[in-house]
Amino acid sequence: MSIDLKDFKVTESRSVDFLNEANKVIVGHTRELASVFACLLADGHASLVTMPGLGKTLIAKVVQAGIEGCLRGRIQMVPDMRPSDITGYNIETATGREFRPGPMLKVNVLLIDEINRASPRVLSSLLQALEERFLTIDGVRHDLEDIFISVMTRNDFESAGTYELGDALKDRLLMDIEWGYPSDAEMDEIHSRAVLFDRDPESMIVPSLTITDIRQMQKQVRLLATDGVSPHLKQYITQLTQSCNPAKPQFKQFKTIDGRSFEALVTYGGSPRMAMGLRKAAAAIAFMAGEDKVRVEHVQAVFPDVARAHILMGSLSKVGKHKVSINDFIDAVLRGTPAP
Template sequence: MNHDQAQALLERLVHKVDRVIVGKRKEIELAVVAMLSGGHILLEDVPGVGKTMLVRTLAACIGGSFGRIQFTSDLLPSDVTGVTVYHAQSGQFEFRSGPVFANVVLADEINRAAPRTQSALLEAMEERKVTIDGVTRALPKSFLLLATQNPLEYEGTYRLPEAQLDRFLMRLTLGYPNPEQEVDMLGRMQDPPNPAEMKPVLLPEEMAVMQRMVRGVLVDDVIKRYMVGAADVSRRHPQIALGLSPRATLAWMGAAQAMAYFKGRTFVTPDDVKAVAPAVLTHRIVLRTEAKLAGIGGEQALADVLAKVDVPIFARASGASS
């Protein structure tokens, strides 16, 4: 697959999802960028704005196997990863895999499950494998987790631990459509699309090829110093209790590489870095109590961090594109 073919496939993918999720092209593009980087996505918003539909549509457009987990308060870890059962007739133990053993997994309303069940996904998200009864089993190579969650003030929700939040490459919000978009949506829903009947635009093997190409996108040292500088400022910021970790800067760089690839370039620019920063970094920042009481949010704190770091003057375009 050459670069032009990849760009054509990605444009078809975004266009197809955009026909279902009205007026959210920016969020769709960021979700595709996250998949190109091989990262997991957390969609956080109020009920009814299309979180689950977006995930189902993306999964249908990628192809491969699909698993869905509806998180509830009584869900057990074995309901996610699978269980080993004993057959008395054969005298053998048999492993029955859970829905996590799929190319694309939808974790619907992930914060409605108890922390013990949420933690069952940690190994899968980080290492692409799960350990059950002392046996480690690999997940599909193109494993991707797309999770939805409702705001914490909603009844029956549990806060995701920081360690798990850190394993999501991006946290996205859809928000309400504007009135014109909602009218358009009502018209389209008179004959609603069924994601289960959609033909895939990309196969998992093609996505894996693109992910390898993304890792080859050039990142100049001046870009790396800019990202590390921002991380260092966050660790010393008076309103931030827990700043950006080295894992955060690695995720940030990977997402910037994917954004550059999505835009058809072979090198990262400062615009790529800034475009993915809010989705990649906001959920990795823990604010101090006094900052929360003052009404300061993660987005505002991150904006202040980035404002304190000089944006590099990038003069590598001609050399990087060669």
Template sequence: MNANISRLAESVSRVIVGKQDTIVKLIAALLCEGHVLLEDVPGVGKTQLITALSRSIGGKFNRIQLTPDIMPSDIAGFTMLDSAKGEFVYRDGAVMCNFLLADEINRASPKVQSALLEAMEERQISLDGVTHKLPRPFLVMATQNPVETYGTFHLPEAQMDRFFMKLSMGYPTVQEEIMILGRTERYNPIANISEPVMNVNDVAAMQEEVKRIMVTDDVKAYIVNLVASTRQDRNVVLGISPRGSIALFKASRAFAYIYDRQYVTPDDVKHVAVSVLAHRIILSPQGKTAFGTGEAYIENLLRTCQVPAMIR
């Protein structure tokens, strides 16, 4: 594993017990300047995960609990009259940070969801004719509860498609939970991160390095074949758009970079495909009967799609 990534993952692991795969994929999303939707039940460490990442990098962290009465101005900020200066000034909203935890995004109204997703896509805020750039790096980790639906607003497929990855931490094992109890016995585990292991400039530099990872034409064709297969399948109502293939391409490069390689292999594509693609499709009734979930469908696709041979 890349030395810088190893230090970052190790720092986050001082707070988060286990879940190494989730930590690495979250870092991959950060390297690709993508955003993450974390679908999980309450209490499994979602807030601590993004807090640990921001503490490890030294970036500014904001958290907003989304409820039906949240306004778009809470997300984007607002302009107000400064009576002392006699002019309008901008007051920061929640998105003016490096790391934003948008808790229970599906509880916010569609108008607020749109304001957040616009900031995620454009990486800027425009108010009263003035554009305010968001800091770099900028990572949004939005969460939603997969079980509770009362009082929620379903995220439309067009908005789901804008999330780079969809992750799930899941419950810890028995041994992991015993370790969690030991860590929380005397103090908050976040205190285990006493100082950052890198800064935001280091992250920006790594983001540029990821763009130099080589991808052969055969691997590009493999990515496109995977995506195109979802558009001609009776098991799928809505196939994956080119945005999905671009996301898979970027995530594969990030994964190769994380494991200190200068080129992408089909295994890199396979490792991130479910997290990048599963939330972008809608299964037909036939597909739901056959596979149950989008994740199971993509896993089956990976087993059946021809894999290119890598020649060095």
């Protein structure tokens, strides 16, 4: 069996089993679900961005439910949180100092729900753990699980009670995944799925993978990212990355649909972390497609979601009658960068 996602076809048996099981609950978002699964295989974090009620939290919970032995965690972000609510803290007890761990410890897949409702001070407490996979609290190191990713959700169009994600936090993401409203056919399918009317539809998922499976699959993806990328493809990844950086000459060739330069519209982009993320994410897609080499098509399939996490549009892009979205810029780079 295989799953056709337009950009690529999932044929690797364990990946197919996982996605098929998840599709018992998820309607119409197989590609987005596959992208989150690719983040898990590539050992990277995902952000899910869309309107309320379109399945962001459910996708994260389905990923957790599909893995036997998965240590699940959840942080519901609210404005009055403190950094210690995330990291944990030490308290003095009758028997001495005692550490009370936060929700990031002893977790494999962490759902961080409505992340942009927390203050920048609280969000900064995530930075060390997301990148280095450990926390330092009162000078003591606390390691996270060897299998650890976070799936963040946010309603990015809201302003009341929300904060912008900091540049450093966004750059630690592997993918920033967006989608819109379901089609008429998908809405009809949602109506026909009685399981979706249950309070916890993810409880219907039968785990098809174990944490040991994920550990082995991550190892295979790392090998693909290391040995399965040709010199020409590495150069293509470099050119895509540099083209997103306003400080690089490659950037200057790209224009908006009405012929304007992007120079005043893009603040930054194209970090080394983006290049490595492209390589890892493309390797995860190649693995899911059952291939032993990473191809141009795999890089192109993940480029929009990876690039979105590593580009910051300027304020001028959001005003006037000729507004330009981050997706407009990403499309221009993808179309205008020659593929090997």
